[in-house]
Amino acid sequence: MVDDFRRRLVAIRDALYRLGRQTALLSLIEPTWKSKAEQADRVVLLFEAASEVGEFLERYYGEMPFVVRWPQDWDGADVGLVHQGTVERPETERAIRDLAGAVAAMNGAVSATANHRLLGPERDLAERVGAILPSSSGHELPLDPEHWRSRLMAPTQVIRGPKAIGLDPAFQPIVSLVEELPPVFGDRLEDAVPYFWNLSVREATAADLCLLSLFEYDGFPLAFYRDMAKQAQDEARHALYFLEEARRMLPELKATLSAENPLAQHLESSELLPIPAEGRLLYEAIWNMDLVERLILMHHDTETPAIPKLAEWIDSDFCRRYPEVADAFRVIRRDEISHSQIGNLWLRRLLPDPDDRRAAFGRARLLRGFFLLTAVRHHSDESLETLALDASRSRLKRA
Amino acid sequence: MERTDLIVRELSTGHVMIFDTEQRDLFLVDREKATSLSDRSPAAARELAEQGDAWHLRRDDLQAITDALAEIVLLG
Numbered sequence: 001m002v003d004d005f006r007r008r009l010v011a012i013r014d015a016l017y018r019l020g021r022q023t024a025l026l027s028l029i030e031p032t033w034k035s036k037a038e039q040a041d042r043v044v045l046l047f048e049a050a051s052e053v054g055e056f057l058e059r060y061y062g063e064m065p066f067v068v069r070w071p072q073d074w075d076g077a078d079v080g081l082v083h084q085g086t087v088e089r090p091e092t093e094r095a096i097r098d099l100a101g102a103v104a105a106m107n108g109a110v111s112a113t114a115n116h117r118l119l120g121p122e123r124d125l126a127e128r129v130g131a132i133l134p135s136s137s138g139h140e141l142p143l144d145p146e147h148w149r150s151r152l153m154a155p156t157q158v159i160r161g162p163k164a165i166g167l168d169p170a171f172q173p174i175v176s177l178v179e180e181l182p183p184v185f186g187d188r189l190e191d192a193v194p195y196f197w198n199l200s201v202r203e204a205t206a207a208d209l210c211l212l213s214l215f216e217y218d219g220f221p222l223a224f225y226r227d228m229a230k231q232a233q234d235e236a237r238h239a240l241y242f243l244e245e246a247r248r249m250l251p252e253l254k255a256t257l258s259a260e261n262p263l264a265q266h267l268e269s270s271e272l273l274p275i276p277a278e279g280r281l282l283y284e285a286i287w288n289m290d291l292v293e294r295l296i297l298m299h300h301d302t303e304t305p306a307i308p309k310l311a312e313w314i315d316s317d318f319c320r321r322y323p324e325v326a327d328a329f330r331v332i333r334r335d336e337i338s339h340s341q342i343g344n345l346w347l348r349r350l351l352p353d354p355d356d357r358r359a360a361f362g363r364a365r366l367l368r369g370f371f372l373l374t375a376v377r378h379h380s381d382e383s384l385e386t387l388a389l390d391a392s393r394s395r396l397k398r399a
Numbered sequence: 400m401e402r403t404d405l406i407v408r409e410l411s412t413g414h415v416m417i418f419d420t421e422q423r424d425l426f427l428v429d430r431e432k433a434t435s436l437s438d439r440s441p442a443a444a445r446e447l448a449e450q451g452d453a454w455h456l457r458r459d460d461l462q463a464i465t466d467a468l469a470e471i472v473l474l475g
Contacts, residue, residue: 085411160409163411177471178468181470181471182472202472282471284411287411288408288410288411288412290406290408302472359420362423363418363420363423365465366423366458366461366462366465367418367425367461367465368465368468369461369464369465369466369467369468369469370425370456370461370464370465372468372471373464373468374410374411374412377412378411378412384412384414384427385427385454388456388460388464391463391464391467391468392456392460392463392464392467393463394463394467
């Protein structure tokens with residue numbers, strides 16, 4: 001009896017984290033920031049539930065440490081990830097639905113059979129897990145899934161996620177980043193508001209970096225996937241906040257702009273918010289990086305410097321005029337501190353030797369510009385070679 | 400984790416990148432040509448580059464590209 005419960009709970013734990021990774025794929029391809037954030041919330045719920053079951057197994061059943069992995073010989077086709085890097089959404093949704101229903105059925109069986117007086121903890125656990133699952137489906141969860149049995153392995157990129165993902169229809173990609181940099185934050189509305197909507201795209205891409213990484217990489221303990229899920233949820237929330245805040249301030253912004261201002265003219269003729277031509281703002285660059293490069297270039301080199309910058313902005317004239325934005329910056333700064341810590345933790349786990357980390361930093365920073373150009377290439381008529389030659393000879397047509 | 404003295408990776412652009420971590424040189428080979436490489440090593444890529452079938456970016460080139468694009472903020 002005891003071993004039967006252990007095997008069922010292992011199957012539930014593994015299926016929950018698998019659902020989390022499948023739902024991450026769905027969040028990646030969601031076409032709006034709102035739906036991306038909603039799916040990211042679900043990803044967190046699933047990994048938290050998997051973690052709770054995992055901790056229960058350790059405490060009550062002495063279950064040994066394990067690493068997360070996709071099934072053996074799995075190639076992603078069953079979740080709609082096709083060979084050319086696109087996603088067949090109906091397949092992804094079907095796979096999630098079927099697996100969630102199967103988990104619900106097994107969880108229900110645990111609840112129903114944990115009727116011994118001494119199995120109160122199992123009943124309580126099943127009740128909490130059941131709260132986040134749909135109704136049981138006709139699908140069955142294998143009780144002792146050979147292909148999901150976890151063995152320790154080094155973190156490895158076992159699959160590549162989608163090459164292309166959506167852009168919220170609020171935006172209109174226009175001029176390339178290599179020609180014109182996006183606006184920077186400033187005290188005037190005409191600086192701050194465009195900055196907010198451009199930042200919202202960068203926040204969404206930061207969410208995607210985390211979702212992509214937890215989907216692609218096997219071999220970490222569950223804590224890594226929980227951390228990536230938490231950060232994805234934070235970044236998706238930030239993206240939605242900055243987009244909604246920019247839209248809320250648009251009427252006030254328009255009132256301050258002169259008729260001759262190019263931005264005023266654009267906003268007069270279009271409801272779409274202009275952003276760089278690269279659209280998804282460098283998602284392709286992230287796709288081309290490995291996890292170490294992502295953790296260095298985003299978590300360390302971008303998130304960490306944002307922490308003191310946010311503190312400056314909280315004290316800015318703009319934030320004195322708009323204290324609700326100051327409050328938002330305070331929450332976001334709290335989040336960025338946690339993201340910096342997440343990056344530091346997992347980079348040190350991947351590269352415990354300081355010399356290896358130093359070499360990796362050098363490499364990632366050297367390749368940074370090249371990775372950016374791979375993203376630009378997807379939105380340009382120029383070849384990668386031409387873009388690189390122009391950049392290396394500083395022939396960029398920068399406004 | 401993959402070995403760090405040589406990095407071989409398929410890119411979204413249709414190239415295979417071969418990065419020599421000692422020399423800090425980058426070679427870009429078309430995916431189709433990369434499949435015919437007997438070994439995906441800097442030496443093999445260097446040969447292809449000499450034949451005009453691969454593109455070679457030296458460390459200085461990579462640094463110049465990164466410097467030129469330094470103002471672009473990567474993410475939020």
